[in-house]
Amino acid sequence: MTKLKCPHCGMIDIIDLLPLSTDLLWETLSEDDLKHRYYCGSCDKYFGATAYTEDGRQVIPYITGLCFYTGDYYKGFAQIGFRRHYPNCCTYKITMCRDDNHEEVLGRRACGDLSRLIDSLYYDLFLDDWQRTYDAEESPNGTYWKLIIFIEDEEKREYSGTQEHPVYWDELLALFQPYFDLTNRSMLYSDNNQIKV
Numbered sequence: 001m002t003k004l005k006c007p008h009c010g011m012i013d014i015i016d017l018l019p020l021s022t023d024l025l026w027e028t029l030s031e032d033d034l035k036h037r038y039y040c041g042s043c044d045k046y047f048g049a050t051a052y053t054e055d056g057r058q059v060i061p062y063i064t065g066l067c068f069y070t071g072d073y074y075k076g077f078a079q080i081g082f083r084r085h086y087p088n089c090c091t092y093k094i095t096m097c098r099d100d101n102h103e104e105v106l107g108r109r110a111c112g113d114l115s116r117l118i119d120s121l122y123y124d125l126f127l128d129d130w131q132r133t134y135d136a137e138e139s140p141n142g143t144y145w146k147l148i149i150f151i152e153d154e155e156k157r158e159y160s161g162t163q164e165h166p167v168y169w170d171e172l173l174a175l176f177q178p179y180f181d182l183t184n185r186s187m188l189y190s191d192n193n194q195i196k197v
């Protein structure tokens with residue numbers, strides 16, 4: 001279970017509005033008035049609203065894939081991409097590049113995990129409340145990351161950063177780490193990370 005914290009500031013002084021609002025909702029308010037689930041007392045912001053597309057559809061049922069990569073401009077990157085084929089079936093593959101040596105380390109595999117990953121991203125990690133960019137300035141040490149959400153009939157949504165990370169960064173990495181574990185390689189580049197051949 002992911003620990004609840006504010007996706008804006010990372011603090012845990014959070015009020016769950018749903019139990020509080022239910023009586024009000026019943027009497028006077030429309031669901032639209034209470035679209036945010038949580039309120040953060042530390043930064044005075046709301047979060048946890050349902051994600052919608054530009055044309056008013058709920059985002060989650062229309063997600064067709066996602067891609068995450070993290071790397072270093074000078075040393076290489078690791079990437080994992082999921083693509084939905086049927087409602088309950090997706091495929092994924094892992095690609096890595098180390099010192100200009102580009103290779104697909106885990107060929108395309110089938111799994112039923114995409115829905116679970118999407119639910120985690122939106123309901124546990126509050127992806128819809130993230131900034132689109134974290135520290136867009138040039139990164140002195142060259143590290144960068146990007147998460148791309150592909151949505152049917154809408155432009156893909158990109159979340160990225162250089163040195164800065166979102167509040168739920170560790171949880172984001174934890175979502176993808178089990179797949180990288182299958183490759184016996186680390187998702188994050190480090191100098192003392194010996195690549196097994």
Ligand SMILES: [Zn+2]
Nearest residue numbers: 006009040043
């Ligand atoms: Zn906050």
